Amino acid sequence: MTKPIFVWQDKTLKRLLPEQVAFLATEKNYTRIFMIDESFFMVRATLANATKALPKELFIKIHRSFVVSVLHINSIHKDHVEVLGAPVPVARQYYAGLMKRVSVIR
Numbered sequence: 001m002t003k004p005i006f007v008w009q010d011k012t013l014k015r016l017l018p019e020q021v022a023f024l025a026t027e028k029n030y031t032r033i034f035m036i037d038e039s040f041f042m043v044r045a046t047l048a049n050a051t052k053a054l055p056k057e058l059f060i061k062i063h064r065s066f067v068v069s070v071l072h073i074n075s076i077h078k079d080h081v082e083v084l085g086a087p088v089p090v091a092r093q094y095y096a097g098l099m100k101r102v103s104v105i106r
Contacts (some may be wrong), residue, residue: 005053007033007043014041018054023068023083026050036072038084060101063091070101 006013022034026047033041033050043050051059051067061067062081066088073081076098080087090098 002055002058007041009041016041018058018069019071021054021059021069022072023066023088024050024059025088026065034084036084060094060098062094062098063089065089073102076102 002018004015004017006015008014016033016035020036022036024047025032025034029044029046031043031045031047031050033043035041047061047065047067051061054067058069058071059067060070068081068083068088072083074085075082076090077087078090078095080089081098082088
């Protein structure tokens with residue numbers, strides 16, 4: 001089990017387990033942290049700063065605006081991955097790095 005992270009929500013620090021984080025999406029200086037139960041938390045942090053708190057072995061940047069958990073990728077396509085049934089875009093420059101991080105049986 002990995003170390004939990006805490007985020008401010010309604011003037012309270014809420015505990016999040018990295019294994020339960022599905023992906024992160026950024027909107028300017030705010031980042032949405034999407035959980036596997038389909039809830040999300042909005043934090044005032046850039047994607048780079050939010051990602052620093054998460055374990056590097058579980059998360060990979062796939063687009064300038066998205067970071068996904070390798071544990072929760074359901075399928076990989078050339079231009080997107082499917083996480084929680086929703087498409088998350090993969091930028092061309094991040095596709096090779098994504099393929100190196102996942103185990104593929106040929």
